[in-house]
Amino acid sequence: MSRRTKLYEGKAKILYEGPEPGTIIQYFKDDATAFNAEKKGTINGKGVINNRISEHVFTRLAHIGIPTHFIRRLNMREQLIRQVDIIPLEVVVRNVAAGSISKRLGIEEGEPLPHTLIEYYYKDDALGDPLVSEEHIACFNWASNDEMHDISSMAIRINDFMCGMFAAIDIRLVDFKLEFGRLYDGDFSRVILADEISPDGCRLWDMTTGEKLDKDRFRRDLGGEEEAYREVARRLGLLNAEDNGPGEVFDLSHARSRLRGPPPLKK
Ligand code: UDP
DSSP: OOOOOEEEEOSSEEEEEOSSTTEEEEEEOSEEEETTTTEEEEOTTHHHHHHHHHHHHHHHHHHTTOOBSEEEEOSSSEEEEEOOEEOSEEEEEEEEOOHHHHHHHTOOTTOEEEEEEEEEEEOOGGGTOOEEOHHHHHHTTSSOHHHHHHHHHHHHHHHHHHHHHHHTTTEEEEEEEEEEEEEEETTEEEEEEESOOSTTSEEEEETTTOOBOSTHHHHTTOSOHHHHHHHHHHHTTOSOTTTTOTTOOSOOHHHHHHHHOSOOOOO
16 A cells, blocks of 8 residues: 555544545544543544544534535545644533533533533643633634634534434433534635544433443543443444443443344345
């Protein structure tokens, strides 16, 4: 295979030059980091699972009219995406208090928020991705008012869709992080959804048991992260029900009937 040009290596992904201008290949690694990369490790098979989960979510979001950078999955760990200029904001949508908002405002984890909150963090590792307001975003011209309008309305639509998608498989969508990018068409640009949506950037809690099925297992040393990521993929119908692996730690009894679905029709 010919050597490809690496454009960027991040904490969980590598970007390579794509086969055509305006395209990029996004490679999903097993590496995991937390607390602004102070904690580092690997989650076996995470890249493969996140590639599949993100493909699934982005494809379904495209079906409801959300423009995304996703073109197609190429193989187990890679997908072809559109090249965009990433807007330097992490857009966090919260339904239930957890993580940094619980610490910052003293709200108990698991407390449902009175209504959905959108927060913006300025993407800058050296500064530890600080929380910023729309005033800061306008003041420093990180995104225009029109772009912020598009970003917030897409974030709400994505949240509504994903809450339903996960509720259908007995998972509570507590919070998640989105990134957006500018796609240029001549002098014009429009904002589209970029990056990935996977258990790396979402808090996903089993609705029945409260079990965490996301990167908090790694952040908080709970163990069982591989199984948790696989469990999300399996409930989304992306893995075979038989593919439990020897280290299965979750009680799947409540999920099995959903996973199996109706028996196959006899020929
Ligand atoms: N998140 C993320 N990348 C970040 C920070 C947060 O994907 O750099 C996600 C995180 O997985 C969670 C949500 O955004 O689903 C809210 O994270 P929070 O602000 O609570 O930060 P944390 O507790 O991770 O410090």
